[in-house]
Amino acid sequence: MNFLNTISIGFKEIWANKFRSMLTMLGIILGVGSLVAQSALVKGLENGMKEALVAVGGLEKVYITAQAIPAWQRHRAEQAVGNTMRDIRALQQSAPLVHLVVPEMRLPEAVVTSGSKAITPWHFVGTWPGSLDLNQHVVEYGRIFNDVDEEMARNVCVIGTDIRDALFGDPDEIGREVNPVGEFININNQRFRIIGMFRHYESELDRKTREQAASRGPAPETGGPSRRGVAGGAKRSRSGSGGGMGLAFEWKNKTIYIPLNTMWLRFRAGASTNNEPDPHLTAIYFKVNDLEHMNDALQQVKNVMSQTHNGIEDFAFNTQENYSESINTAVRNARLSGTIIAAISLLVGGVGIMNIMLASITERVREIGVRKAVGATFWDVFIQILVESVVIAVIGGLAGLLASKGLVNLLSILSPAGNSPVITWEAMIVAFGFSVAVGVLAGIFPGLKAARLHPIQALRYE
Amino acid sequence: MPLVSLRNVSKIYRLGGEDIRALDDVTLDIDPGEFISIIGPSGSGKSTLMHILGCLDTPTLGTMTLDGTMVQNATERELAHIRNQKIGFVFQSFNLLPKLNVLQNVELPMNYSGVSNRERRDRAMDALRLVDMDNRAKHRPMQLSGGQQQRTAIARALVNRPKIVFADEPTGNLDTHTGEAILQLFYRLSQEGRTIALVTHDPEIAAFTPRRIEIRDGKIAIKVDERLAGTGAHSRFSLTRSDAEGTRETQ
Incomplete structure (x- = not known):
């Protein structure tokens, strides 16, 4: 049929x-x-x-932090040098499988003030401009610090929008965007000039929520407080929703970057011995050239670092693989x-x-x-x-x-x-x-x- | 050579552990061009006989040939092919498919015989013309009278040019007048050389055909063959059963 x-x-x-x-x-x-x-x-x-x-740097980003010396090497503890600028230079020269090697020094619990307002940034980091690329930062106003700033250890900083919001006012609340470039702030009582501000980072979801709140428009003419309420609601959802993934964006907005040398000289001096600033880096960041060869690259970095660390494994690799997993x-x-x-x-x-x-x-x-x-x-x-x-x-x-x-x-x-x-x-x-x-x-x-x-x-x- | 020949055919059903012989040792030949009737009261086995003759069923015992082919051992697929190519059926309740129109109903057997679309239509229209239904080709069966439906069914039975047409009580659902018209149609078709077998319980209808086979209790009781008896008249009143006593045969 x-x-x-x-x-x-x-x-x-x-x-x-x-x-x-x-x-x-x-x-x-x-x-x-x-x-x-x-x-x-x-x-x-x-x-x-x-x-x-991607906002936290993608899978290619790897960083090295200090690690307790393993038990079998403990007898050589005196020879352990920790992560220093020597590693940076060695990696730049001898590890072709990675690029964008960037040192970072962090100061936890820094207090930033301006007038009567204060905030503790999530990341207060002394680093190189390469960090922008590494962490997917975009400067919206002003500029990132340059080699001269680095060389002269100038007191300049680039801040995230949450810092600006806390110190100079949230555009959602005061109704206009504040450009903080040129303003001065105090970081742990050191005077810093703001030379740049990052873009506001948010997830697709937060952007939509915020736009919806905005498109709901000016509330009916019931007076100031209710308007504030709408704006406050939008802000809350901006930082709160999205669960763990939304936090990545919030942290990013709560950042202050200063030149590495500035960090070293102004803040590490106090932690020194023999009047020399503590030379240890908090972290060494780099990007793997090719994700396919992640393990080869890590092995190469490890070999180089073994050389500079006298063979002592006082460092550890941190990848985003767990996150991705x-x-x-x-x-x-x-x-x-x-x-x-x-x-x-x-x-x-x-x-x-x-x-x-x-x-x-x-x-x-x-x-x-x-x-x-x-x-x-x-x-x-x-x-x-x-x-x-x-x-x-x-x-x-x-x-x-x-x-x-x-x-x-x-x-x-x-x-x-x-x-x-x-x-x-x-x-x-x-x-x-x-x-x-x-x-x-x-x-x-x-x-x-x-x-x-x-x-x-x-x-x-x- | 006979078109259909049954040799010692029996059909046995098992019902509750008991054998029931619906057909008991039947031997029968039908020649090409014959117009016969199979007659018997209900339960006599005439329907079973027709089913076996029509390849809807196979005999339990005995042999059957149709158009030179042995049928008793055929597979279901082969039986379907034989029904499609060599046999036409006309039923008491017409059995037209209500969702198809007259033309599509007549085309139905050709759906299963690989006839091209164009030829299908031509042959179906030819068959409808033969039964004078060609002007109703686009009607649905529900829009037709009983007689028209039965003529459509006859066209469907003829459309694949079968060797033999079986009609099971073709006038049973029709009034006397319409029934007679259908019988006249069968008579005409038989005159044109087709082999037709009517199955009926009504002696008056059976009297219409030159040859009559009476079934009782699964056996052939009476065979009447007017051609052998030498009478040629086919009027339904020209011949009654009592006239035929002289030609009684025993098995």
């Missing part, structure tokens, strides 16, 4: 029972729709997390649970098809008898029922893909508190493939049942 003809018979049969077929398809439509929509949501979540990962785990879990639920709903849709096909063949026993009497074989009948089932699933699947688009739009309107869902081709193809498979599976049993009918009994059926 001609295959196209079989398909056209399938379509006719579905068209003849429009309402019933549509209800049956609804199961598949919802199944496919939710499968695609959930995958789009997870994709959005993943994008948000990856965004945060936790992102992957979270995404995998979200995807798995979502897929299971969506797959179940698709399966329920398939059971719906099977149910309706069984009802349909019971209704059409005589028809099957007639078809067999005029020469339809087992396979002719089987294929006919199977095709009907698959046609329902295919139409349902296609409609489901359309529905998923609407569903995703609806979801992003209803709940902006998720990173914008992204519909992927893979998800659409997989969901559609599943719906076809469900159609085939759902058609097999009714098809066999119909094809096995004996023509005489089928013709006698009332």
Whole structure:
């Protein structure tokens, strides 16, 4: 029997029972729709997390910190030199697998004041301008310090927006953007000039929330306090939501960068012995040239560092791999649970098809008898029922893909508190493939049942 | 050479551990071009006989050939092919598919025999013309009278040019007048050389055919062959069962 003809018979049969077929398809439509929509949501979540990962410097960023000397080397503790500028120079010269080697000195618990206002920055760092590249910083106002600032150990700093907000006023609250470049602040009672300010960093999600709060517009004319309330709400969500991933952005905004030499001379002098500033670096940052060869690069760095550290392992590598691993785990879990639920709903849709096909063949026993009497074989009948089932699933699947688009739009309107869902081709193809498979599976049993009918009994059926 | 020949055919059903012989040792030949009726009360086994003759069922014992092919051991697929190519069925309740129109109903057997779309349409229209239904081709079965439906069913039975047409109580659901028209149609088709077998419980209808086979309790009870008896009249009142006693045969 001609295959196209079989398909056209399938379509006719579905068209003849429009309402019933549509209800049956609804199961598949919802199944496919939710499968695609959930995958789009997870994709959005993943994008948000990856965004945060990039914001903290990406996977290529590695830093070296001090580590307690291992037990078997403890007897050589006197020869341990710690992480110093010697390492920086050695790495720059002898480790071609990495680039952007940047030293950092940090001062924890620094207090920054301006007039009566004070804040403790999250990162108070003395470093080189290369750190900007490394940590994905962008200077919005002013400039980053240059070689002269570094050489002369000038008291200049570049600050993050949260520092500005705390000391000079939050644009959300005072209603205008303050450019702090040229202002002076005190850091642990040392006078510093602000020469630059970083961009405001935020996740996609926070940006959307803030824009929504802004587009809600000036509150009705009920006076000042309520306006403040709206703005305050926006600010809270800006720093609070997004869970652990949002923190990455908050930390970044609470940063003060000063030249490395300034940090060394102004703040480390007090911690010195023999009137020499403490030469130890808090961390050595670098970027791996090629993620594929991460391990080779780390080994190379380790070799160089062994040389400068007299073979003592008083340093440790810190990579973002754990972070990346936790992102992957979270995404995998979200995807798995979502897929299971969506797959179940698709399966329920398939059971719906099977149910309706069984009802349909019971209704059409005589028809099957007639078809067999005029020469339809087992396979002719089987294929006919199977095709009907698959046609329902295919139409349902296609409609489901359309529905998923609407569903995703609806979801992003209803709940902006998720990173914008992204519909992927893979998800659409997989969901559609599943719906076809469900159609085939759902058609097999009714098809066999119909094809096995004996023509005489089928013709006698009332 | 006979078109259909049954040799010692029995059909045995097992029902509750008991053998029921629906057909018991039947031997029968049908020649090409014959117009016969199979008659018997309900439960006599005439339907079983028709099912076996029509390749809807296979005999338990005995052999059957149709158009030179042995049928009793055929697989279901082969039986379907034989039904499609060599046999036409007309049923008491017409059995047209309500969702298809008249033309599509007539085209139905050709769906299973690989006839091209164009030829399908032409042959279906030819068959409809033969039964004078070509002006109703686009109607649905529900829009037709009983007689029109049965003529459509006859067109469907003829469309694959079968060797033999079986009609199971073709007038059973029709009023006397319409039924007679259908019988006249069968008569005309038989005159044109087709082999037709009517199955009926009604002796008056059976009297319409030159040859009659009466079934009782699964056995052939009476065979009447007017051609052998030398009478040529086919009026339904021209011949009654009592006239045929002289040609009783024993098995």
